[in-house]
Amino acid sequence: MADEKWDAKQYYEVKKGDTLWKIAEAHYGDGNLYKKIFEANKDILKNPDTIQTGQKLHIP
């Protein structure tokens, strides 16, 4: 993308106490869909149970 102003990718910055389940629940309404977030962030996440505060996750 040439112009960042038009970047439509959705992001979420991990906060203390967050889990992929909680993030999926907040964005999708259904925690079971956490795998969607994990798959979209495989370049920075090795394990769906291990996320770091401050990590910027792509929420598809």
Added chain:
Amino acid sequence: MKKNFVGVMVILFFAFVMFSACGGDKGPATLAIKAAEEAINVAKTEVGKIAPDEIASLEGALTSAKDKLAKGEIKEALAEAQGLVGKAKDVVAAAKAKKDELTKQWTDMSQGLPEMVGALESRLGILSQAKKLPANLTAEKLAEAKSGLAAVKEDWTKAQEIFKSGNMADAIATATTIKEKVVKAMESLGMTVPTGAKS
């Protein structure tokens, strides 16, 4: 009889003098109208699709100059025609600046809109699999966003066709309407709208 002949001759003489005088001024006015016509034709070819109203205005003024010439108002026709060449050049310059601005707008939207539509489609696909929706999203809103997505894709194809036909202003107007629909749908799903799409 002789008196009548002299009278006729005098009338003919004055008629000749007046005709000659008019013919002398008509030349420059005719040339000026021709030059204006050429300048307007060039402007029409170059920017007719971007500035149709301005071109129509120039053509109206050209018709007016021609009418004046036909009525024998030669000085007025000359002045009007001479002014038109400059006006045509100004229209071309202004339209080219407008074209540059429209090109930038189109470039931004043609890169940004498909990304926005892609992000929306991805989110709709995932939300469709959710057994429960987020607190701020109802099933009606979700259904509305889904049907809106199909329309948006169709409209985007139309916008691209309009752009290819050379009508940039209409293509951008269509793209802007699409952008507004996508923004509305993204907001209804709680998604972040790109800053470029907010302006």
